[in-house]
Amino acid sequence: MPDPARPKRAAAVLGALGLAAAAAALYAPVLGHAFINYDDPIYLTGNPRMALGLSREGIVWAFTTFFGANWFPLTWLSWLADQELHGLSPAGVHATNAALHAANTALLFLALRLASGSAWRSALVAAVFACHPLNVESVAWAAERKGLLAGFFWMLGLWIHAGSGRDAAGAGRLAALSLCLAAGLMAKPVLVTFPFVLLLLDFWPLGRMGEPAGGALFQAARVRRCALEKLPLLALVAVSAAVTFVAQRASGATAPLGMLSLDLRLANALSAYVGYVGHFLWPAGLAVHYTHPLQGLGLRSLGQALLLAAASALALAGLRRRPHLAVGWLWYLGTLVPMIGLVQVGSQAMADRYAYLTTLGLSIALVWSIPEALARRRPRLVGAGALLLLAALATAARVQLAHWRDSVRLFSHAASVSERNYVAHAQLADALRAEGHTRAAVSHYRAALEIHPRHLESLNNLAWILATARDPALRRPGEAVRLASAALDLSGGNANVTDTLAAAHAAAGHYARAVAELEQALARLDPTTDPALRAALESRLRLYRRGQPYRE
Numbered sequence: 001m002p003d004p005a006r007p008k009r010a011a012a013v014l015g016a017l018g019l020a021a022a023a024a025a026l027y028a029p030v031l032g033h034a035f036i037n038y039d040d041p042i043y044l045t046g047n048p049r050m051a052l053g054l055s056r057e058g059i060v061w062a063f064t065t066f067f068g069a070n071w072f073p074l075t076w077l078s079w080l081a082d083q084e085l086h087g088l089s090p091a092g093v094h095a096t097n098a099a100l101h102a103a104n105t106a107l108l109f110l111a112l113r114l115a116s117g118s119a120w121r122s123a124l125v126a127a128v129f130a131c132h133p134l135n136v137e138s139v140a141w142a143a144e145r146k147g148l149l150a151g152f153f154w155m156l157g158l159w160i161h162a163g164s165g166r167d168a169a170g171a172g173r174l175a176a177l178s179l180c181l182a183a184g185l186m187a188k189p190v191l192v193t194f195p196f197v198l199l200l201l202d203f204w205p206l207g208r209m210g211e212p213a214g215g216a217l218f219q220a221a222r223v224r225r226c227a228l229e230k231l232p233l234l235a236l237v238a239v240s241a242a243v244t245f246v247a248q249r250a251s252g253a254t255a256p257l258g259m260l261s262l263d264l265r266l267a268n269a270l271s272a273y274v275g276y277v278g279h280f281l282w283p284a285g286l287a288v289h290y291t292h293p294l295q296g297l298g299l300r301s302l303g304q305a306l307l308l309a310a311a312s313a314l315a316l317a318g319l320r321r322r323p324h325l326a327v328g329w330l331w332y333l334g335t336l337v338p339m340i341g342l343v344q345v346g347s348q349a350m351a352d353r354y355a356y357l358t359t360l361g362l363s364i365a366l367v368w369s370i371p372e373a374l375a376r377r378r379p380r381l382v383g384a385g386a387l388l389l390l391a392a393l394a395t396a397a398r399v400q401l402a403h404w405r406d407s408v409r410l411f412s413h414a415a416s417v418s419e420r421n422y423v424a425h426a427q428l429a430d431a432l433r434a435e436g437h438t439r440a441a442v443s444h445y446r447a448a449l450e451i452h453p454r455h456l457e458s459l460n461n462l463a464w465i466l467a468t469a470r471d472p473a474l475r476r477p478g479e480a481v482r483l484a485s486a487a488l489d490l491s492g493g494n495a496n497v498t499d500t501l502a503a504a505h506a507a508a509g510h511y512a513r514a515v516a517e518l519e520q521a522l523a524r525l526d527p528t529t530d531p532a533l534r535a536a537l538e539s540r541l542r543l544y545r546r547g548q549p550y551r552e
């Protein structure tokens with residue numbers, strides 16, 4: 001006897017493949033993109049460990065290193081595999097990113113369809129995910145492979161969990177979920193909120209916490225069972241959180257709690273919660289870096305808090321009649337907690353990549369708010385509206401994607417759409433300098449320092465140009481000494497900054513000072529220091545001993 005569910009399963013597979021193909025087509029231009037000068041050199045192009053490939057030494061390093069201020073061995077393994085396959089070519093790395101996003105889109109559709117039984121709603125949520133401009137950063141940025149890979153295991157875990165339906169998850173399914181979570185955490189620790197999302201799905205659409213057909217929304221025994229199932233997952237989360245905190249503190253990525261007061265962090269968290277919703281609903285002015293405003297709580301924060309409280313009350317008020325609103329909104333609020341800045345990591349106020357999994361909750365809440373009666377009576381109207389929405393999002397995503405073609409375009413755009421963005425100016429200056437546009441680079445370093453006078457990288461790089469430029473019109477030895485001295489104080493004796501100060505002294509004719517600086521820098525170098533850096537310092541030291549300046 002034929003299986004009546006087979007045609008539906010076949011249609012679901014075809015739908016998933018179609019969505020994946022659409023996502024891949026949307027991101028096809030990324031194959032022609034270059035690496036950018038923001039994190040890509042740290043993880044990939046300037047990381048000598050990438051040359052190890054999938055050797056025994058490379059695999060051991062991937063599992064034991066805290067390099068990059070985190071522990072994500074599966075992400076390292078994926079990049080090492082890229083090295084084996086195509087030598088870390090930009091096209092190859094970007095192709096893998098695009099393929100992961102396409103797979104994530106397909107898995108999201110299959111998981112939501114299996115959990116809810118609604119194919120068209122699940123397809124629409126997956127299609128919005130595939131082409132929303134907020135997700136461009138996650139796909140187009142080679143260094144953000146970790147978020148895409150973690151997203152793959154997130155979506156796979158959702159699909160596995162959805163397969164349990166209303167029944168208790170068996171030992172095999174729980175083991176598979178644990179493996180997915182462990183793998184995802186080893187790609188990027190963003191999956192710490194995964195058990196929380198599974199509990200939300202247990203409530204709706206799986207309905208595992210109460211009686212069906214209008215019965216009690218929550219039954220203590222059912223809620224207890226759902227919670228107990230998540231204990232192994234929570235244990236994995238606890239281990240990952242501890243390892244992540246140790247890695248980031250050891251690498252200096254977390255701002256000390258005294259550096260950013262609780263007042264500043266709370267104000268930024270409120271602003272970011274509202275900001276992500278705004279970017280999701282109207283994705284304009286997206287940038288690779290959003291400067292932290294460093295503003296404390298005030299009337300604006302009060303307004304944002306009231307807005308979030310009102311949205312939460314509205315979502316929870318219709319818990320029985322509109323459970324999707326509560327689940328979607330709590331998904332959004334909860335999954336952003338690790339990235340909202342209460343523990344500050346990096347200098348940004350918010351980041352588009354943090355929205356990759358979090359705004360799925362907003363999509364679910366909005367799509368499931370479309371009345372079923374309207375979809376049945378006016379399918380063409382709903383379909384036309386959905387197509388117009390997706391066309392608009394895809395067009396905006398292509399425009400945003402074009403900004404990621406290279407570093408100059410990316411940071412020119414960021415500087416133009418954001419205010420007082422010293423990081424955008426500094427990175428744009430680096431990119432212009434690499435292309436030989438030294439005068440333009442100087443102007444952007446000065447713009448960065450006008451905004452943030454103690455920005456270490458801008459101080460050091462501008463001082464280097466003013467000391468070593470071949471164009472005499474650009475050389476300013478006195479200013480170079482002043483800038484490099486300030487940078488050295490901030491860096492705590494960094495060898496590269498000491499090298500800059502020595503070059504500045506040499507440009508000013510103070511060769512004895514230059515020699516003394518470099519001799520101290522070489523004496524302080526760690527034995528594991530990159531041999532190329534040591535060789536460069538020794539080469540310049542010989543120049544200064546002969547009374548000759550260094551020219552770039």
